[in-house]
Amino acid sequence: MKLFEDKNRIYDKPATHNSNTYNYYDCSSRVDIAIIRKVLNEWFDDYPDTEKNELNRRFNKSFTSAFYELFIFNLFKLQGFKIEIHPDIPGTTKKPDFLISKGDIEFYLEAKVAMGESEKQVSLKRRINQIYDSLNNIKSANFFLRIEELIIKTKIQPSIKQFRDKIETELKNFDPDTVTKDIQAYGLEGCPKIAIEDKNLQLIISLIPKDPQYRKENDNAIGVYPSEVFWGGEEESIKTSFSKKAKRYGRLDKPYIVCINSIGRKFTGNYDVMNAIWGTLAISWSTNPNDIDEKIIRMNDGLFISDKGPEYKNVSGVLITHVMEFNIPNSSYWLVKHPFADKELDFKIIDMSYQYLRDGKIITTEGKTIAEIFNIKTDWLDE
Template identity: 30%
Template sequence: MDKTKKLFDEITRDYTGFRCYTEPKWNYLNRCARLECERIRNLLEQWFKNFPSKAQDDLRKRFQSKKDQHHLSAFFELYLHELLSKSGFSVEIHPVMRNKSTHPDFKVLKDGKPLFYLEAKVVSLSDEDISAKARENQVYKVLNRIKSPNSFIGVKVQGTPVTNPPGTKMRRFLECKLSNLDLNTIAKQSEQDGFEALPQWEWKHDDWQVIFFPIPKKLKAQAKLDVRPIGLQMYNPRLTIPHIGIKQAIQDKATKYGELDLPYIVAINIMKEFGGDDIDISNALFGEEQVALIFRRNELIGKQFRRKPNGAWYGPNGPQNKRVSAVLIAVGLTPWEIAKITPVLWHNPWANNPLPLRIWRFPQVILNKKSAQLRKKRGKKAWQILGLYPDWPE
């Protein structure tokens, strides 16, 4: 393959450590010499060969982006193309739509017969949260330059920084604290009383509160300077509402192409830091769960479980966004999780163009409108179709 037609650089690699806090995901994967990274690169290069040549330049540019959202978006498209191809479908990239200037990501066919359109979307943290996390990571990068041969540093975090914290000042503050420690005494205290006995040092910046504490290393690990000093990070829970992001992704795509002549699937990859499970997905599609308490006079006589009419597919006026036939949802799919995660297809029971169950080989979820119960239909695992093994790439 032409060098300009590859996802990764042809370079000598010798770095086997972890990804730096502020490092773009593509950059690390490109320079990492670990065997797992090599396996990932080899697999993705093979997938890239299979990707239509007319769309390779655009995909490669986004895949190599320093912005992780763009990188993961391109990866998701590459993954979906390969998954569909290995499932026996043929895939047309950016099909021309009649009387429209826009076009979905894929048109999927079987034996030359058009079956459905598919549009891909990655759901992640908001731009504000991503910026705050980037500011935190910049500090951790500075702190990991501290020379702390005999103890790790524990970090407890509350809140998020609104402006860039002074990483260099924090580093000097910690170096001063660490230099005055009696590690033997601290080690004995922590063995008896756990983390509670360790000294704690507080640092505040904006609404960001950080508590540092030393974690004595075992004797055999002491004096090793090639180990990152931050050994433990603890975060207070942050409020994320995954179903809102899922719902918004569907609504953004639902009317983008108007009425279509085929079923229409929206594929969504929910990033791990955003979270998401079957309950979140159900809330996003069919409305949030709620409990109605039934009283007779002042006596509670029963409970009734129902949903608010605020789902992507069911709103205040009943079924809506009926142009979307189904959503294909993966949670936390990255190049490292290719074999471990299998997307699940959730069917829209009110779709204008329903997608036939028989054409899909992977797990599916179907709503029985009469009983209001969700039924899961088993299917193939992604690793089986992709020719991998369950723990790949380890």
């Protein structure tokens, strides 16, 4: 069986906010989506036949986690490892995602996606996305809509039809050329606003005139969404996800690697990951006024050590990635060896760059990129 069957596809519109990712990828006729489908089908073809039905089902239900497991499977398979899915382990009925082996070396591996959102936040996001999808259906040939304010006031999902109807009526009262002149004279303050409110929703939008050559009804009426400001990155999300997997099996008979795919909206890259793994950056100084001795240190709040000492010694290492189906060859990863692991793993058998601790210093070895391992060009979607 295939993950995506061969068929005629004619849907060329962008995905909606609440689209089922698998269904959208399965019906889209876009060239870049076809390239992604081809790669995922090739990966899926190498997955064990006995597990394909279950993975296919999970792609439809939870695309991001199913994608990540398939990615990890192929990541290690392409490095020459043998992989057993959901192996039995002594002393428990729980089963990790993979048992990975090369020669006489074996280790367990568990994969988890870290979104950085609680269930409550995910639920609210879905409700807001439903509103966005409805507003995007507004017929607006002359203006893009800029969402200035959107407040859901109750637990009841707002009905958007009356909002859409009023906005479409109001749009007829504004001339795009006149609004363009107002913006040139007064800046964005010259944009007309439409405010609507009922017992469940408060909405304020402003109108941004389209250039004359683009004045037609688009697939999406919304041109600008509300901006979001975050304090901090995804450190806590990474640490929480790691902790859950590290605690899941207790002591194991083999080395154990936890893989975390950090794809939350606050992810900033190396700064988040290094703080999560090795501890938060801080400044230390002496109370001696004659010798301040100011220096940058890392606090004992990383994955492997706390103020009480080494933590999660049943884990041999962690692989943190930032990979999604559309950035595969350009994705980042951090493979790190636990400096105090009970069961040490020889990381040299892995073709990837990894970090380890030596004499209190973080050492980074050279290794292959994701693009090199998968043999995918970094401009793959431009073909």
